[in-house]
Amino acid sequence: MSGVEVPAKSVRWGRYAGLVVVALVLLVYPLVLETSFLQTIGVLALTMAIAATGWNVLGGYAGQISFGHAVFFGTGMYGTTLLVTAGWSPWLTMVPIALLAALFGVLIGLPTFRLRGHYFSIATLAIGMMVMSVLPNVKPLGATDGLSVPFLDEGFWNLTFSLRDKSAYYYTALGLFAVATLVTWLFLRGRTGSYLEAIRDDEFAAAAVGVPVWRYKMYAVAMSAALTSVAGSFHVMFVTFVDPASSSDLSLSTAIALIAVVGGAGSRWGPLLGAWLVIALQEYTRTYLSATGRTVDLMMFGALIILVVLVDPRGLVHLAGRPFARRS
Amino acid sequence: MTDLLQALTNGVFLGAVFALAAVGLSLVFGVTNMVNFAHGDLIMVAMYVGFLCWSLAGLDPLLAIPVAAVTLALVALLIYGGIIRPVLGSTQLAQMVVTFGLLTFLRGTVQFAFTADPRRVQDPIVGDVRIAVGGVAVTGAQLASAAGALVATGALAWFVHRTETGRALQAVGEDPGGASLMGIDAGRMYALAWALAGVSTGVAGSLLINSFGIDPLAGATFGIMSFIAVALGGFGSILGAALAGLLLGVVQGVVGLYLSGYTLTAALGIYLLVLVVRPQGLRGTR
Numbered sequence: 001m002s003g004v005e006v007p008a009k010s011v012r013w014g015r016y017a018g019l020v021v022v023a024l025v026l027l028v029y030p031l032v033l034e035t036s037f038l039q040t041i042g043v044l045a046l047t048m049a050i051a052a053t054g055w056n057v058l059g060g061y062a063g064q065i066s067f068g069h070a071v072f073f074g075t076g077m078y079g080t081t082l083l084v085t086a087g088w089s090p091w092l093t094m095v096p097i098a099l100l101a102a103l104f105g106v107l108i109g110l111p112t113f114r115l116r117g118h119y120f121s122i123a124t125l126a127i128g129m130m131v132m133s134v135l136p137n138v139k140p141l142g143a144t145d146g147l148s149v150p151f152l153d154e155g156f157w158n159l160t161f162s163l164r165d166k167s168a169y170y171y172t173a174l175g176l177f178a179v180a181t182l183v184t185w186l187f188l189r190g191r192t193g194s195y196l197e198a199i200r201d202d203e204f205a206a207a208a209v210g211v212p213v214w215r216y217k218m219y220a221v222a223m224s225a226a227l228t229s230v231a232g233s234f235h236v237m238f239v240t241f242v243d244p245a246s247s248s249d250l251s252l253s254t255a256i257a258l259i260a261v262v263g264g265a266g267s268r269w270g271p272l273l274g275a276w277l278v279i280a281l282q283e284y285t286r287t288y289l290s291a292t293g294r295t296v297d298l299m300m301f302g303a304l305i306i307l308v309v310l311v312d313p314r315g316l317v318h319l320a321g322r323p324f325a326r327r328s
Numbered sequence: 329m330t331d332l333l334q335a336l337t338n339g340v341f342l343g344a345v346f347a348l349a350a351v352g353l354s355l356v357f358g359v360t361n362m363v364n365f366a367h368g369d370l371i372m373v374a375m376y377v378g379f380l381c382w383s384l385a386g387l388d389p390l391l392a393i394p395v396a397a398v399t400l401a402l403v404a405l406l407i408y409g410g411i412i413r414p415v416l417g418s419t420q421l422a423q424m425v426v427t428f429g430l431l432t433f434l435r436g437t438v439q440f441a442f443t444a445d446p447r448r449v450q451d452p453i454v455g456d457v458r459i460a461v462g463g464v465a466v467t468g469a470q471l472a473s474a475a476g477a478l479v480a481t482g483a484l485a486w487f488v489h490r491t492e493t494g495r496a497l498q499a500v501g502e503d504p505g506g507a508s509l510m511g512i513d514a515g516r517m518y519a520l521a522w523a524l525a526g527v528s529t530g531v532a533g534s535l536l537i538n539s540f541g542i543d544p545l546a547g548a549t550f551g552i553m554s555f556i557a558v559a560l561g562g563f564g565s566i567l568g569a570a571l572a573g574l575l576l577g578v579v580q581g582v583v584g585l586y587l588s589g590y591t592l593t594a595a596l597g598i599y600l601l602v603l604v605v606r607p608q609g610l611r612g613t614r
Binding site for chain 2: 254
């Protein structure tokens, strides 16, 4: 990613030290901060980090800015609820539902990948809104009332844990996030990542040097949709309820995109950083300042987004890395 | 048959407001090549300006039009100078995201100031007017908003297409570098486009409060409809956006008659259909 290649010998420490510190902080978080409130923030932040990691594959690396990712998150939420109701283990639902979401992604890509820039973004916005406008009329999905996840016995296999101590949910989310990050890394490693970045930077130039643009955009949207749907599958097991407003809202679509952008679009740790910051900010302001009936969370979130983009459009990851950046 | 005529009439009158909303968005896109996702929320701010005029000074929404237009023009200029100009040379992602931040900020600020409780202007001048022609009824609010929207849209189109400054605006939209060689200050044209868009949202907002309730999310529908109208009409084409706005209103009116839960779905469906058949929009050239 960085422009200047530094000899591997001198960065070996830096590269792994950062990873180890992040991993350690994430691992001890629920042990140090034991309140249910703080652990819930952790669970939600990791869930959104998974969704934003998915968004980042398409939006950050391939440069196709989607404002319709709630469709895939909703696919995960509804799909898992239906299959769990039919007697499946939540874990077994994740992969088939993710494949379904990938199929939806490809179907959405077919008409929209001909469009560039704003045109693509508005089309995804419209598709997301269309799904949201249809859902309240779909009876098998509970229409406006939504669906509840059936009551399951506590246990890992059922992805159902005690609600008093949220650390079990937290570590499950952390595990899923680690898997999602690993899958993304494997996916982007080598040729695919370079192709996607070439498409982002200049689609015509990429096509001219022989990058199969169309095919790689399809790979990106499929992977992106699948990861986001996994986040939805986990989320519905945590909140045990899904309805049109909670699964496919425009604000969910934009939250997924904005979390990735605030953290750093096209960077590996952007989604994680963005999710923690945004979710913590949102939950704190909601809890401690909403008693007056005047919410400030939206206002602060909006100001934060504007500020980040004005200071450094590449996101907080770059801002945080600035003091440590090598001057060349 | 009367029902259908009534639905068509309602659709045309609603469409006129969509057209006005879309024209402002189209202007900013055409000149600055940037989509303002907060456009609908500027209309919402205008609705609150109109509401304040009524509740504080007893000003009727029709008389509040100039106040809202000037206020919104100033707000738009402030937005342009504060957060848009710094990202003009930035990536498309940064530009889109900054207007999303603006959308969130405007909604949040208004919700903070006025809470989410819906407000309504009581007894506007046009409130009692009701004209019926052969079973088809038109309310005064509908007449006022359609007439106001047509006048404003026409004035804007005339300005952009028929005046020297308007042509300069178009020139900057087509080729900022070339335009600056001809002695046109691109920065001033960008500011002008934003100010004009502000005026159009001001007019639209104060026309709307004759019949619509006012809350922090009131602009969302109009924002979405203007994006779709602009995409449908062809980005940057003012006439295309106005026509598409009208079309969307009619579609919503007629579909609402038969399938009341699907008006938004139908409007979006038409857009997606056009997208597949004609990606550049009805009147777009690209």
